[in-house]
Amino acid sequence: MSLASVYCDRTKPLNHLFLGYAGSAFSIRPPLWSWSSSSCSQPTFSLIFRSSRTFESLLRPSETCLGEAFVSGELDVEGDIFAAFGVAEWLFDRHIGLRDRILAELHHDSLALAKWLTKGPKHSRRRDAASISHHYDLPVEFYEPWLGPTLLYSAAYFRDSSTDLDAAQMDKLDLICRKLDLQPGDRFMDIGCGWGSLAISAASIYEAQVRGITVSKRQARVAAQRISEAELGDRCFVEYRGYRDALDLPLRYDKLASIGMFEHVGVKNLPGYFRIALNLLAPGGLFLNSGIVRAAESPRRKQSFIDQYVFPDGELPTLTESLRAAEGSGFEIRDVESLREHYARTLRLWVRNLQERSSGLLQTVSERTLRTWLLYMAGSAAAFERGDISVCQVLLLRRHPGHKAELRTRENWYAGHRAESSHSTPTIEVFARKNGVRKAVGSHHGEIIGNRPRYLPCARFQVDSHQRPQR
Numbered sequence: 001m002s003l004a005s006v007y008c009d010r011t012k013p014l015n016h017l018f019l020g021y022a023g024s025a026f027s028i029r030p031p032l033w034s035w036s037s038s039s040c041s042q043p044t045f046s047l048i049f050r051s052s053r054t055f056e057s058l059l060r061p062s063e064t065c066l067g068e069a070f071v072s073g074e075l076d077v078e079g080d081i082f083a084a085f086g087v088a089e090w091l092f093d094r095h096i097g098l099r100d101r102i103l104a105e106l107h108h109d110s111l112a113l114a115k116w117l118t119k120g121p122k123h124s125r126r127r128d129a130a131s132i133s134h135h136y137d138l139p140v141e142f143y144e145p146w147l148g149p150t151l152l153y154s155a156a157y158f159r160d161s162s163t164d165l166d167a168a169q170m171d172k173l174d175l176i177c178r179k180l181d182l183q184p185g186d187r188f189m190d191i192g193c194g195w196g197s198l199a200i201s202a203a204s205i206y207e208a209q210v211r212g213i214t215v216s217k218r219q220a221r222v223a224a225q226r227i228s229e230a231e232l233g234d235r236c237f238v239e240y241r242g243y244r245d246a247l248d249l250p251l252r253y254d255k256l257a258s259i260g261m262f263e264h265v266g267v268k269n270l271p272g273y274f275r276i277a278l279n280l281l282a283p284g285g286l287f288l289n290s291g292i293v294r295a296a297e298s299p300r301r302k303q304s305f306i307d308q309y310v311f312p313d314g315e316l317p318t319l320t321e322s323l324r325a326a327e328g329s330g331f332e333i334r335d336v337e338s339l340r341e342h343y344a345r346t347l348r349l350w351v352r353n354l355q356e357r358s359s360g361l362l363q364t365v366s367e368r369t370l371r372t373w374l375l376y377m378a379g380s381a382a383a384f385e386r387g388d389i390s391v392c393q394v395l396l397l398r399r400h401p402g403h404k405a406e407l408r409t410r411e412n413w414y415a416g417h418r419a420e421s422s423h424s425t426p427t428i429e430v431f432a433r434k435n436g437v438r439k440a441v442g443s444h445h446g447e448i449i450g451n452r453p454r455y456l457p458c459a460r461f462q463v464d465s466h467q468r469p470q471r
Helices: 003-017 052-057 063-071 084-093 098-119 125-136 140-147 165-179 197-204 217-229 243-248 267-280 305-310 319-328 340-356 367-386
Strands: 026-029 045-049 075-079 187-191 209-214 236-240 253-259 281-294 332-338 389-397 426-432 457-463
Touching: 045 052, 045 084, 052 063, 063 075, 063 084, 063 305, 063 367, 084 367, 140 340, 165 197, 165 281, 165 340, 165 389, 187 197, 187 243, 197 209, 197 217, 197 236, 209 217, 217 236, 243 267, 253 267, 267 281, 267 319, 281 319, 305 367, 319 332, 319 389, 340 367, 340 389, 367 389
Parallel strands: 026 045, 187 209, 187 253, 209 236, 253 281
Antiparallel strands: 045 075, 281 389, 332 389, 426 457
8 A cells, every 4th residue: 555545544534524624724743644724824733643542532522532632741732722722613513413412411411410429519509619629729829920910810901902911900900990989998898809809909099898708718818818918907808708608797888899700600590699799788889790601602512621620510601691680689780891802812811921931830730730721721712702702891780779879971980091190090019928928817707717838929009199090
């Protein structure tokens, strides 16, 4: 048999698989041979298969199968990793036979049953806490090099294409506080507060009285330490508490925010989530809910790499589903804003940081963990750019019976670029604690939340003058 005949036999399945493909040119490189999608264009990227067995999985692909091959190192991407997801979508959207659909359903159902038996019902308190821990309870030294000193794990807000990531994240915090019309002395709760950046900003710049809650113990410890280092303990603290337990607190709040948290709630639980938020607010209070939503025409995949490896039990509602749940719970919808392109840009910058700082990150986490996050964020960036998903800030009001509302416009939210006035806007200063380990005091319904490593850079939010941002 001639070499040409052998090559023809090898490439025939690929020619059939990608018949009609019109995306970016790419190549496939199994061991000892290669194939290109275009004979007249240079490949934008190459899919490199380390073994023939892994290459064969491409011919009957699934999201979890190819994802596992990448995180294990059996599959690699050389070149533009974002463009590779166009090929993935082509494969996943092709016609799937009845046999493959049945196998996918059986696989999904078996995984769901195993989770129910070992971790309890979906979106129970215990299982939700385990899911959050799975995603967020890596060492903070892993997150800080690619998130930056703000430690904000949500979409930044880019006023223009020249804005860097740190400035865009600070602008996002400012926009949230402006939308909430946050005033000195306002009682403010941040639901799912992460490492405390919004809480610190609201307390230091807007002089609010802030409580943050999270079901990640590691995040609570770091947030408590940052608050202590910012000397804001008199008006800001963070505790380990879930949103369903927040109603046990004696206070009601003037303002609430939930940024990048409600993806963990579950579509069926959204009405209960919004009812809890409504009951946490005093009459006339505002709630800014920001989270990722699924496009109405984008179906939920039962075999999901993200569900299995990254966000266990995460569910993306459509915008319509979330608005219906909020309004049905008693909220008045005051404003909706999509920041889809902003999240795509944020993710691209995170991916760049991950790639540039990979050698240092591998001192903290395994290569498998690093590759999982790289694949997850690059794929998410591609999904935002396609429009399959978006992120929306929704401003909600708990009506005050008999209260006459003031006329409001959006102009004040977007007025006053931070760079235009150094006398009225927040800045960020990064510093390192090198001498000794400082004790972080927070609570798990009153308990002390531990220590933080001495070498961690952290963020201190300061106001350049005695003036607060003009609104």
